[in-house]
Amino acid sequence: MSKSSPQQFTPFLPSANPQAWLGVMGGGQLGRMFAQAAQSMGYQVAVLEPSDDCPAGQVAQRLINAGYSDGQGLDVLAAQCFAVTTEFENVPADSLSRLSQHVFVAPDAHGVSVAQDRIAEKSFFVGCAAKSGVQPAPHKVIASQADIDAIGDELLPGILKTVRMGYDGKGQVRVRSREDVRAAFDSMGQVACLLEKMLPLAYEVSVLTARGADGQSVVYPIAENVHRDGILFTTTVPGPNVSDDCAKKAQAAAQAIVAELGYVGVLCIEFFVLKDGSLVVNEMAPRPHNSGHYTMDACVTSQFAQQVRAMARLPLGDVRQHSPAVMLNILGDVWFSDETDATREPAWDQVLALPGANLHLYGKDDPRRARKMGHLTFVAPTLAEAQQQLNAACAILGIAP
Ligand code: ATP
Ligand code: MG
Numbered sequence: 001m002s003k004s005s006p007q008q009f010t011p012f013l014p015s016a017n018p019q020a021w022l023g024v025m026g027g028g029q030l031g032r033m034f035a036q037a038a039q040s041m042g043y044q045v046a047v048l049e050p051s052d053d054c055p056a057g058q059v060a061q062r063l064i065n066a067g068y069s070d071g072q073g074l075d076v077l078a079a080q081c082f083a084v085t086t087e088f089e090n091v092p093a094d095s096l097s098r099l100s101q102h103v104f105v106a107p108d109a110h111g112v113s114v115a116q117d118r119i120a121e122k123s124f125f126v127g128c129a130a131k132s133g134v135q136p137a138p139h140k141v142i143a144s145q146a147d148i149d150a151i152g153d154e155l156l157p158g159i160l161k162t163v164r165m166g167y168d169g170k171g172q173v174r175v176r177s178r179e180d181v182r183a184a185f186d187s188m189g190q191v192a193c194l195l196e197k198m199l200p201l202a203y204e205v206s207v208l209t210a211r212g213a214d215g216q217s218v219v220y221p222i223a224e225n226v227h228r229d230g231i232l233f234t235t236t237v238p239g240p241n242v243s244d245d246c247a248k249k250a251q252a253a254a255q256a257i258v259a260e261l262g263y264v265g266v267l268c269i270e271f272f273v274l275k276d277g278s279l280v281v282n283e284m285a286p287r288p289h290n291s292g293h294y295t296m297d298a299c300v301t302s303q304f305a306q307q308v309r310a311m312a313r314l315p316l317g318d319v320r321q322h323s324p325a326v327m328l329n330i331l332g333d334v335w336f337s338d339e340t341d342a343t344r345e346p347a348w349d350q351v352l353a354l355p356g357a358n359l360h361l362y363g364k365d366d367p368r369r370a371r372k373m374g375h376l377t378f379v380a381p382t383l384a385e386a387q388q389q390l391n392a393a394c395a396i397l398g399i400a401p
Pocket of ligand 1: 170
């Protein structure tokens with residue numbers, strides 16, 4: 001635990017009468033797992049989401065069918081709940097500001113607006129580098145042809161990323177020359193972009209942290225992530241490549257960043273570890289994160305239970321990991337056995353026969369390739385055993401290990 005503040009905050013305790021409600025903006029799988037954690041602690045959950053069949057809506061006690069900027073819907077959510085959180089970073093910051101006039105909102109509009117805009121995010125990282133000890137990749141804003149003309153050679157080859165709405169590697173193009181940047185900028189409709197220098201990555205890690213309204217913060221163990229086709233493939237904790245020194249630096253950086261942001265709630269920060277061992281901060285997600293799913297089965301307090309605690313102003317939970325763990329994302333691809341559109345249910349019985357298997361499916365009934373349908377976490381007394389079971393699951397599911 002880090003420094004505590006003398007300020008006291010009244011917690012929002014679970015209660016049967018009158019029922020205590022927590023709200024969440026967004027109806028995806030993160031909202032679903034948040035709702036499940038909140039419900040297991042005795043809260044009722046209301047979800048605000050425009051689509052009527054959504055993973056979180058299936059489990060919440062109330063689904064408010066409204067757009068994320070719908071004033072009436074937001075007012076209904078605020079009237080129902082005593083605290084509201086968000087499950088995805090593209091929720092309009094203005095909506096969070098509006099909600100905060102009536103209820104406690106965590107994370108707040110400020111933290112979310114920094115994380116949802118790559119320019120604001122990079123400037124924030126640069127601004128707190130003296131405290132965090134880490135810098136982002138060298139970068140430059142590309143908003144016009146003149147910006148492209150002014151690109152220095154040191155930023156190439158690079159990656160051009162849209163400033164807003166990027167996820168799972170979408171909204172980014174790898175570029176080698178100024179001409180590539182011009183073509184990529186045009187292909188993205190000349191929306192504001194950020195050019196980042198392509199760095200020699202050794203591996204990628206993420207640090208999940210949570211900060212309470214009282215200023216206390218906790219940091220989970222460092223997670224090592226492998227991406228495939230721009231989508232998180234596996235998360236391994238403890239990370240096989242992560243040195244003690246790297247873990248210490250990343251954890252200290254995460255604590256400095258969350259404090260500097262004045263953030264309340266769960267925040268996940270992605271870092272690159274370069275071939276020379278140095279640490280570079282990439283981006284942050286103002287919510288529980290896919291790379292933190294392992295905490296559900298391998299830590300004392302899951303990232304979702306932690307989010308409940310932070311937004312309800314309860315003491316933060318123990319982040320201790322009790323088992324080595326490997327998490328595998330389950331994409332819609334495993335419902336397809338060949339190139340045709342025919343789907344079949346994967347052999348979950350065989351997967352669940354493997355020791356240490358924990359299956360989480362998100363209630364999505366239309367599998368599509370590259371769509372996140374669920375995840376599997378293997379826990380075992382040793383990391384090697386967990387990895388062995390994960391490889392066996394990949395063989396059953398037809399996933400190249
Ligand atoms: P997500 O939201 O899924 O985490 P994203 O679409 O927001 O991803 P980034 O995380 O910035 O985008 O980039 C996706 C991946 O591209 C990274 O995980 C990393 O593998 C690679 N990448 C991004 N930036 C760089 C860079 N500057 N140098 C080298 N590789 C990079
Ligand atoms: Mg990323």
